[in-house]
Amino acid sequence: MALIGSIDPSWKDMSKYVVHFAKAEPPSTAYDNAISILFERRIVAAKTFGAGRKLAPARRSACFSEVPLHHLKRLADVRGPHGIGFRKEFLVERGGGPILYAYKDTPQAQSINAMVNAAANAPDAPVWNIAPFVDLPGTYGNSKYLYEWEREWRHVGDLDFSEADPAFLIIPEDLHDAARDFFHSAKVDHVGPSYECPFIDPYWGEDQIFAALYS
DSSP: OOSSOOOOTTOTTOOSEEEEEOOOBTTBOHHHHHHHHHHHTEEOOOEEOSTTTTSTTOOEEEEEEOOOGGGTHHHHHHHOSOEEEEEHHHHHHTTOEEOEEOOTTSHHHHHHHHHHHHTTTOTTSTHHHHGGGEEOOEEETTEEEOOGGGOEEEEESOEEOOTTOOSEEEOOGGGHHHHHHHHHHHHHHTSSOOOOSOEEOTTOOHHHHHHHHHO
């Protein structure tokens, strides 16, 4: 049974994958956090997102993007060049999915806000199953929350995975050989997970990425 629709290879505006970039959170660097994710085999849901994110029942989520792989540079420029990619089906099987956008002050935003506020003291209310998947882009005071370009997906709670689950790792090209040697040694010495999936550099062009994934 298909979990998601098919994507024609010629549709360059769509992707079969979702990616998570590790970002720096001082004193840890993006590299440090990427290594932690790979060693622990877990992407931690560190923050609450979506409608009602500041209310007590709000649930923490892990974030991903379905940006086409030849445009990974957009995310790498903001977060750094280290990350991990999964097939969309992997996330959907575990309850994740794409988020919805209800623009600030629209009837849709007013409706979801009314629902989460009415459930502020009811953590088991059904609305909290959908709230993490609804963002409300707009200007709030002096700040703007306008990140639709990220084409975001979310998974509520930590995402655990095995070393065989990632479709690829996002690693700068000059570290590929070192990473392969590291994972090979980890496998031989039984000291940690060994990732044998393809590696891609987020600044590669479409042809290089295609060759890495399908050669």
